[in-house]
Structures are given as C-alpha cells and as structure tokens.
Amino acid sequence: MAQDWKSFEPLLIPDIPNLEKIDVYEENGGYDALKEILNDQETWSRKSVVEEVKQANIRGRGGAGFNAGLKWSFMPDPDGGPRYLACNGDESEPGTFKDRKIFEYNPHLFIEGALIASYAMTVDTIYVYIRGEYLSWVEMLQDAVDDAYEKGYLGDDILGTDVSIDMELTYGAGAYICGEETAMLESLEGKRGYPRTKPPFPAQNGLWGRPTTINNIETLANVPLVINNGADWYGDIGAEEHPGPVLYGISGHVNRPGVYEYPTGVPVMDLINDVAGGIRGGKDLKAIIPGGSSTPPLRADQLDGVTMNSDSLKDVGSMMGTAGMVVMDEDTDMVEVLWRIAHFYSHESCGQCTPCRDGTGWLEKVLKKIKDGEGEMKDLDLLLDIGNQMEGRTICALADAAVWPVRHTINRFRDEFEERCKKSVHAVA
Amino acid sequence: MPEVFIDGKRYEYDEEKDEMLLQFIMDQGLEVPFFCYHPSMSIPANCRQCMVKVGTPVKDRETGEFELDEDGERKIRWFPKFQTSCSTRLQDGMVVLTQESSEEVARAQKDNLEFILINHPLDCPICDQAGECPLQIQTYKYGPEGSRFEVKKVHKPKHVDLGPRVTLDAERCINCTRCVRFTEEISETHQLTIVDRGDSNYPTTGPGETFDDPYSLNTVDICPVGALTSTDFRFKARVWEMNQTPSIDITNGKGCNVDLWTRDNEVLRITPRQNEEVNDYWMPDVGRTAYERFNENRVDRPSIKLDGDNQSNTSWNNAIETFAEILEAHDSSDITIIGSPHASVEENYVFNKFFNLLGTSNAKFTPHIIPGSGDGFLITDDQAPNTNGCRVINLDETDNDTIKATVSGAKVVIILSDDLIGREVLSSSDLNDSYTISFATNNTDTTKASDLVIPITCVAEHTASYVNVDGRIQRSYPAKETKYTNRRLNLEMSEGRLDRFGTNFDNWVSEENKVDCLPVWDFLNKLGDRLGLDFEYNHSREIFSELSDSLDILNDVSYERMDNEKGVQLPIKQEEVKA
Numbered sequence A: 001m002a003q004d005w006k007s008f009e010p011l012l013i014p015d016i017p018n019l020e021k022i023d024v025y026e027e028n029g030g031y032d033a034l035k036e037i038l039n040d041q042e043t044w045s046r047k048s049v050v051e052e053v054k055q056a057n058i059r060g061r062g063g064a065g066f067n068a069g070l071k072w073s074f075m076p077d078p079d080g081g082p083r084y085l086a087c088n089g090d091e092s093e094p095g096t097f098k099d100r101k102i103f104e105y106n107p108h109l110f111i112e113g114a115l116i117a118s119y120a121m122t123v124d125t126i127y128v129y130i131r132g133e134y135l136s137w138v139e140m141l142q143d144a145v146d147d148a149y150e151k152g153y154l155g156d157d158i159l160g161t162d163v164s165i166d167m168e169l170t171y172g173a174g175a176y177i178c179g180e181e182t183a184m185l186e187s188l189e190g191k192r193g194y195p196r197t198k199p200p201f202p203a204q205n206g207l208w209g210r211p212t213t214i215n216n217i218e219t220l221a222n223v224p225l226v227i228n229n230g231a232d233w234y235g236d237i238g239a240e241e242h243p244g245p246v247l248y249g250i251s252g253h254v255n256r257p258g259v260y261e262y263p264t265g266v267p268v269m270d271l272i273n274d275v276a277g278g279i280r281g282g283k284d285l286k287a288i289i290p291g292g293s294s295t296p297p298l299r300a301d302q303l304d305g306v307t308m309n310s311d312s313l314k315d316v317g318s319m320m321g322t323a324g325m326v327v328m329d330e331d332t333d334m335v336e337v338l339w340r341i342a343h344f345y346s347h348e349s350c351g352q353c354t355p356c357r358d359g360t361g362w363l364e365k366v367l368k369k370i371k372d373g374e375g376e377m378k379d380l381d382l383l384l385d386i387g388n389q390m391e392g393r394t395i396c397a398l399a400d401a402a403v404w405p406v407r408h409t410i411n412r413f414r415d416e417f418e419e420r421c422k423k424s425v426h427a428v429a
Numbered sequence B: 001m002p003e004v005f006i007d008g009k010r011y012e013y014d015e016e017k018d019e020m021l022l023q024f025i026m027d028q029g030l031e032v033p034f035f036c037y038h039p040s041m042s043i044p045a046n047c048r049q050c051m052v053k054v055g056t057p058v059k060d061r062e063t064g065e066f067e068l069d070e071d072g073e074r075k076i077r078w079f080p081k082f083q084t085s086c087s088t089r090l091q092d093g094m095v096v097l098t099q100e101s102s103e104e105v106a107r108a109q110k111d112n113l114e115f116i117l118i119n120h121p122l123d124c125p126i127c128d129q130a131g132e133c134p135l136q137i138q139t140y141k142y143g144p145e146g147s148r149f150e151v152k153k154v155h156k157p158k159h160v161d162l163g164p165r166v167t168l169d170a171e172r173c174i175n176c177t178r179c180v181r182f183t184e185e186i187s188e189t190h191q192l193t194i195v196d197r198g199d200s201n202y203p204t205t206g207p208g209e210t211f212d213d214p215y216s217l218n219t220v221d222i223c224p225v226g227a228l229t230s231t232d233f234r235f236k237a238r239v240w241e242m243n244q245t246p247s248i249d250i251t252n253g254k255g256c257n258v259d260l261w262t263r264d265n266e267v268l269r270i271t272p273r274q275n276e277e278v279n280d281y282w283m284p285d286v287g288r289t290a291y292e293r294f295n296e297n298r299v300d301r302p303s304i305k306l307d308g309d310n311q312s313n314t315s316w317n318n319a320i321e322t323f324a325e326i327l328e329a330h331d332s333s334d335i336t337i338i339g340s341p342h343a344s345v346e347e348n349y350v351f352n353k354f355f356n357l358l359g360t361s362n363a364k365f366t367p368h369i370i371p372g373s374g375d376g377f378l379i380t381d382d383q384a385p386n387t388n389g390c391r392v393i394n395l396d397e398t399d400n401d402t403i404k405a406t407v408s409g410a411k412v413v414i415i416l417s418d419d420l421i422g423r424e425v426l427s428s429s430d431l432n433d434s435y436t437i438s439f440a441t442n443n444t445d446t447t448k449a450s451d452l453v454i455p456i457t458c459v460a461e462h463t464a465s466y467v468n469v470d471g472r473i474q475r476s477y478p479a480k481e482t483k484y485t486n487r488r489l490n491l492e493m494s495e496g497r498l499d500r501f502g503t504n505f506d507n508w509v510s511e512e513n514k515v516d517c518l519p520v521w522d523f524l525n526k527l528g529d530r531l532g533l534d535f536e537y538n539h540s541r542e543i544f545s546e547l548s549d550s551l552d553i554l555n556d557v558s559y560e561r562m563d564n565e566k567g568v569q570l571p572i573k574q575e576e577v578k579a
Helices: A002-007 A022-027 A032-039 A046-056 A068-072 A099-105 A107-120 A132-150 A181-188 A217-229 A231-235 A268-275 A310-315 A334-348 A354-371 A377-390 A398-412 A414-422 B021-027 B103-118 B134-142 B178-186 B218-222 B285-289 B291-295 B316-329 B345-357 B387-392 B400-409 B487-491 B497-501 B520-531 B540-550 B559-564 B574-578
Strands: A084-089 A125-130 A166-171 A212-216 A245-252 A258-263 A285-289 A324-329 B003-006 B009-012 B051-057 B076-078 B094-097 B166-168 B192-195 B202-205 B228-230 B243-248 B257-263 B266-272 B303-307 B310-313 B335-338 B412-416 B435-440 B452-455 B465-467 B472-475
Touching: A022 A107, A022 A132, A032 A107, A032 A217, A046 A068, A046 A107, A046 A217, A046 A231, A068 A212, A068 A217, A084 A107, A084 A181, A084 A217, A099 A107, A099 A132, A099 A217, A107 A125, A107 A132, A107 A212, A107 A217, A125 A132, A125 A181, A132 A166, A181 A212, A212 A217, A217 A231, A217 A245, A245 A268, A258 A268, A268 A285, A268 A324, A334 A354, A334 A398, A334 A414, A354 A377, A354 A398, A354 A414, A354 B103, A377 A398, A377 A414, A377 B103, A398 A414, B003 B021, B021 B094, B051 B103, B103 B134, B166 B202, B178 B192, B178 B218, B218 B228, B218 B266, B266 B285, B266 B291, B285 B291, B303 B316, B316 B435, B316 B452, B316 B520, B335 B345, B335 B400, B345 B387, B345 B412, B345 B465, B345 B520, B345 B540, B387 B465, B472 B559
Parallel strands: A084 A125, A084 A212, A125 A166, A245 A324, B003 B094, B335 B412, B412 B435, B435 B452
Antiparallel strands: A245 A258, A285 A324, B003 B009, B051 B076, B051 B094, B166 B228, B192 B202, B243 B257, B257 B266, B303 B310, B303 B452, B465 B472
16 A cells, blocks of 8 residues: 555566566566466456456556556457557657666566467457667567567467467657557558547557557556456555556656656655655755656645545646656756647647647747747737647647646746746837 | 437438538538548548537437437537547437537637648748638638737748649648548559658658659649649639639540630640549549640641642631532542541531531541550540540441551542541551541641641530540530630630629630631531531531430430539440440
8 A cells, every 4th residue: 555665565577687588587477377377268268367457457557547457348359350469668758768677677577468468358469569769678578579489478379278479579760659559550550650530449440450459568567467466466556546566757856766666656755755865956846747748747835645646646637647757856947848848749749630730839839939038928828728729629639748738837837937928028018 | 310410400311321420511511611521532530620519419228218408408418529520420319510500619610720820821822722722711711810820930842843743832731631642542652641740741752752643633633722733734824814614534535524724715724523423533634734735736727738738728718619629529439538536426427417418428437545555543545535426326437457448549538636647547648649638626647648627626615525435425515715706605605703703804815815716517517508508507406416316325315414414324335335
C-alpha cells in the first residue's frame, strides 16, 4: 500500500545482475508463467487468462490507463485468419523514458508477457514498434528475442505444444505521432503515420485489416506477475483503483533523476524528496508535470497529499499519464516551459486534421511572441480560445494533448503570463 | 423505412445503400461544407469541416421502445463531440443538427475555417482557382469575418513543376489529400505523397519522381484550392469570363463526358463532367489537350487546287459550283465515298444519304484502332469517338487494305473528316489519279493531298451524337460560334456570366476567332440546291429524328433522352456489332 512503498521490492526490474541473459532470467523464475499456462491449457484456457488479467486491473501504462484485460476481451472470436499483437515501445512523450529500461534490464519479462497475451488472444504474430532513437535498445531486445527463439519460447510449437507465435521488431523514424496506436499501425504497414478514424477499432480492423490489440511495453511486462502470483496479489499492490508496480521516470530539477520502480500511489512529494533526492541546489519546488508533457502541470501548492494514481491526480486536475514526472524549481520560467511544450506538439502534429495542424502551429507562434516579450494581454485569451477550437475536433488525441498544457499552464500560472505580457513593447498603459 | 431527422425534418433512407451522413445530406439537396470528402474515393475525415452535432434516441433496454421525456418527445443521447458527417454512418432515429439549426455547429465550422485560412496565402486575386474554389465559396458562406492571426504564416515551395502538366503552390494547399488519394486509388500510380509534418506538410512526388501520371490533371480538378493548377491553363482566363458547355471527349473511343470552357469563341480548357456510367469524375490528360485542335490549324474557308499542287482559298460559291461540276461530270460508279469514325452519327448519315441519292454505293469506313494503346480505364485502343456510330447506321466497315484498293480504282474520292494519309491507311500517291474532295475540320496530310477541301464544324461547334466503345450514345452542344450565325445552333449555346449579366459590350467578340466553316448538313443543303436534289435539313435534331424513325436500334432514343439520362446505352456491344 501507499504508506509502505519504501519497503517495496522491485518486480519489473528487480535488482538481479545480468537478468537480461535468458539463463539468469530462467534461474529466477523466468518463463514459469508461460510454461504453466502452456502446459496446463485446461486450467489456463485462453478465456481464463484474459479473465485473470482483467480482474488484476492492469491499467495501461501508455498514458490512457485502460484495463488491459478488458482491452484483450474486445478481440473477436478467431476466424482462422491472422491476428496481431502490436507492442507500443515508441515512448516519445517528453518526460517519458521507462520502456527502454525494460529492454535493457529485463527484456524477457516483456517477451513473456507478450507471449501470454498472444496466447490469450489467439495471436500468431507480435510486432514490437520501438522509437528509432532507441536503436541500441532495439539491438538489446533483438538479442533477447534471438535467445528466446533458440530456447523455443518463440517460433513454431512453443515448448512442444501446438502454440506458435512469432515476434518481429521494428522501429520508427522519429515521429511522435507513431506512438498513437492507429498511427503506429499505419507505420507498421509501411505507410505514413496518420492516425485512423475510429470506428472501426483496431480489435475489429487493425493491422492489414485484421484484428489487432495494441499494448504498451510496460503493461505487457506486468502480465507474468499476474499469472505467477494471481490477480488478488496484484490488486493489493499500490493504489486500489490503479494497482501494480510502476516505473516512475523522474526528470528535471532534482538531485537524482532517473527511472524508479515503486507501487502506484506514492505521494508526489515523497517521489521528489525521498526517491529523487530533493530539488537541486536546495531550491523550492514550483511545479510538476506528473505524467509526460501532455498532462496538465500542477503548482507546488496543489500537491499536498496528492499521490501518483489516476484518481488522486484527477482530483487536483491532472493525470497519471506515463508517470514520467518533470520537476521544476522556483527559477523555472513557465512561459518558456509552455512554449517549449507547444513547440514540441507543433513539430509533431502529423498534419492530417485541420484544427491540430494549424492550431498547434498558431499556439506555438503566439507563445513565442509572448516569450520574446512582444505579447499582449489579449493573446492569453486567444491562446485559450484556440485551444477550445482544437479540443475534441480531431481524429486522434494529439490536439487534446497539445491543448491541455496550454490551458492549464496559463490558468495556473496566469500572473506569470500577464507579467510577461505587460512588459511587452506593445503594451498599452 | 429507417428514418433520420436533419435540422428537425424527417427523412427516410435506404439501409442497403449504406450511405454516410454527408452524402445523404447532399442527396437531399441540403448542404454542409466540406473539403476532403470525394464520393469516389476513401474517406479520411481530415479536413474536419463537415462537423455536425449528432445524437441517437435512447431506447429502453428491456422493451426496446424509445424512451420519452416529459413532453412526450424521444430522449436523445448526443455524442459528446461533434461528428464529421462524411464518416458518420446513418442510424435509425439519428438526430442531426447542421449549421442551419445549431449555433454551436455553425461556430465550430467557422472555427475550423479560421484554422484553414491562417496559413492560406489568401491570394485569390491572382489565383486560378478563384471563382470555382470550394475554399473561397465556403469561406464566404461559413467562414469568419476577419482574422485573429497576427503572426507569420508558414512558407512553403511555390510554383513547383510536379510533372509536365501540373504545377504546385504548396502554400495554398490545405492538405485534404484528395490528390494523393487519387493517385493511390483511382490512377494507381502512387506518384504523390504528403511530405513533412504539421503545418509545413504538403503533397509532392517522391524524390526523383515526376508526376507524369496519364490522369494527372484530374488532381487539378479535385483540388479544393488553387494548390494544384494546370501548367497549360494557368493564368489564361478567369473562370467567370468563360462559358461552360457540355460535350464529349473525341480523342478516343471512351467518349468521356466533358465540359468545354470557352471565351471569345476559343476553347481554353476541357474538364471532365461527371457521369458514373462512363468516366465518373475523371478523364485522361490527352483528352484535355484536344482543345487546341478546336482553335488552331483549322480549315478556314474552302480550298481548291488550281495549278498543280498549290491549294488556295476560294469562295463558298465556287466550292459548291466546282463540287457540283465534278459530280455531274462523273458516273456515280466512279465515285467512292468514305465515311469516318472520327465524325458524328449525323454527319456520317447525311454524308452517306446525300451521295446515295446520286447513286453512289454505300460509304465505307475503316476503324482507327491501335491495339495495345488503351489502358483498360479511360484510354481505349480505339482512337476515334464514333466507330460504333458508323456501325449503327450501317456504313460498310472494311479494313485499311480494302480502302486503299477502292480508292485506287475511283475517279472521284470524297472523304469525310478522316486523316487517312496521316494514319497511314493511304499514301498521298494513292490519291494522284483521282479528284479528291475532303470534308475536314483541321488541316492534315489528307487535306493537303486533296483537290477540294470543304471546311466543316468540329465537335465544339455543332450538335451531334457519338456512340462510344461500350455502345453508349451521347451528344455534344455548340460551344463556339462559326462565321455564320445559325440561330438553331446558337439557341443551344451555353450562357456565361457575362452573357447573362453583362451588357453587349462586356463580352469579347473577335471575328478572327470564328472559323469560316459549315455543318456538313448545311453544306450539303446548298450543294443539293445546286444539283436540284430533294435534300433539306435545318438542324441535326431533324437528322436524328429521321434516324430514330428508320432504325430499330435508335427507336426510343432522342436528344432529350440523351440530355436527361447523360447519354443512352444502346443494346449493343462492340463485339456484337463487329460480327
């Protein structure tokens, strides 16, 4: 539970040397979950695996926080044709850098999780889509996949059963939008990464028009834990409505930035002060962005008693996102921060939908104007207005993700923005 | 019948048509603004302009009955977000609010147009698309009054030659991806793609690729802004200065439905006219360049060979007199008449009938087919627009060799509008021993070798019907005037904006753009008078109704039916007619 987080022993990336080696992984109970399921398919029917994972309530770690088992249950019944699992390792959201730790330190846990998911959904091919900047991590995962093939965990007739599953790695070319699930499918198909309109949903019409489920890497790494220890055990870890271990990526003005594994529901201030060693230079905290750049920022005075779980963060007007927390000290210029975030979304908008394509660019330009001291008071309301005109009117959620930080940063740090606008050379008395 | 309610009005729809909301709205004659949607291509829903508010009635789970509110009206569950009507499937009981009845929707559409316009150069005064620009039209109707955009617009490449026929202005592009989808889904050359991201993206070819798609100019038609323009047509005329006349593509056997755009009696461009039975919304690029032959290199005034090989212009009176004297001086068995798959049904018919009255044998014709030159889409092996028309009126179909043999034995050869030398059926020496008379629209190798050339109207100047390779009969309208006022023909001419709203002095009238030629039937009227024949037609309508009365296959076909039904499918197939 939340209060005993300090005694928590890491599960996703335990402190075992050379765990990325398949022998070491096996010695430490690796692939036991897969063996148990495949060797006892009567107890572990495909349906019951889905049921167990659904009951464990693994909330998707890619940001949306959707129950993974429930997502699996949306797959239609097999019709003999191909079905796919697409694993999303494109993590490109500023502040998010957790999946690469799994590739580096415990790749087999992810592979095992993906295999269990594939068994549960009768999937025969797994695609892993990794951001192109992670080329070294692609190689690390590829080594692990090769080992798994050699040991018979992947490929035809896995462990002597009639289950055959392949895993294929592929990597992106630097587009944030390819982390959006349907854009990722387009990219996997070799097309330009444009998000698709929904419906039809990927479970009905995914890769090459076939049923496809998309899961985050970290989400799948949680699956073997559930099978090994049961849904109830898993549900007792961390926050009630958002259970399980989480890889917190802490960056910004802290003494020890990095990826830390703790249960959900750790108090935000504990993460900053105890886990990450406090604010650099002994300064005061000004704000945090709790879960990647698209989640609304929170002022230091909003953080009393707030814990890292979706409900607690929702209460104060933000989101858990990917748990990639950006910490900002008292010297941070929020106008600069917001402009940088807006610049990111403007640069990364795929350009498909009008409101996002032109809106993100407009937001950035107005923010640049304010940042450069040329802003006017009316620009602040214009920014909020542009945001309202963008939100909820596009195919995917990138426009929403671009709007939220703008809206909430301006609202929560309005003084700072107004101050900057007053200094403007255009300001009227 | 399932029903939908649009702006409070009830409409029934056909479930089997599986229509999207936007298409259904348009089919009812209503309007919702849009840019990216095209009925013949996939639906990307990317312009977001056709947003409407949509709700579905709440049904009681147990009884399956509609739940009612306290006023006895159906309870409606509104979708939390606006829906793009292009990608929304109709559902029974669906309630739709468009910009007509919902402030909210009107505002959302206005917001979207504001976004589209911020990076658009707004250079309508120098843009070719102005006047027929969906962005311009819809901005006037639904757009914001001013602009709140006070920062710098995005700059992108301008006047880029994507290929030999299409020029790109990337700044005007609104990224609807219609052009990209066209090359992917319709022409299947995959030559265009979108490059870059966000507000700096635009369509272009792959590196080192040239946009030489044989259908490339269709992208200019479907571009909802002036981003893609025709390299040939650009900066030639404003659309509101031109008259638009429906016609038929005569460059091959498909008979694509087209519009001829004229100003001052010159055809300036040709664009496709929608006909789902023939060409849908498309036409090949070659058909569009045909406009040049309507303006240039025309046979203007009759020509006659007086001394050796030199032709010189002559008067109509002299041409008629010479023609009559030649006919009178020869026995009808010495006269060979050759009809033409390049001429219309009416022309071939009166041509054949006239000389038959003088006792000649039936007109022969040879199809103009180049095997392998077609593409199975809109370009056919058949190079002529009316091969089937010649068959329908029972001209004698022969091959090239028979034509050559017949010509070499004749003392007088009369050729209707067919460049037999140019397409290598005959060589010019074949005509050395005979007196050759050509009816022709354009100067060709055949007219050069002829002793007498009678200038006739082309497809842009007369009313006539053509039967395409699939046996569909379709007709043309006069788009440009000849030297002679023909009230019957002029009545069918289209009116442009300047004709309708301008004074007599607003429109251009250059006499030199009018060609000195006559419809074939009109010339034959005059020749018939001179020869004392009972031969008189006042309009192609009369010719066609005579045909319709005398030929079973054309019994229930009329110009009216062709007009109302965009052509009439005759009960023939190319193969059947051949046999």
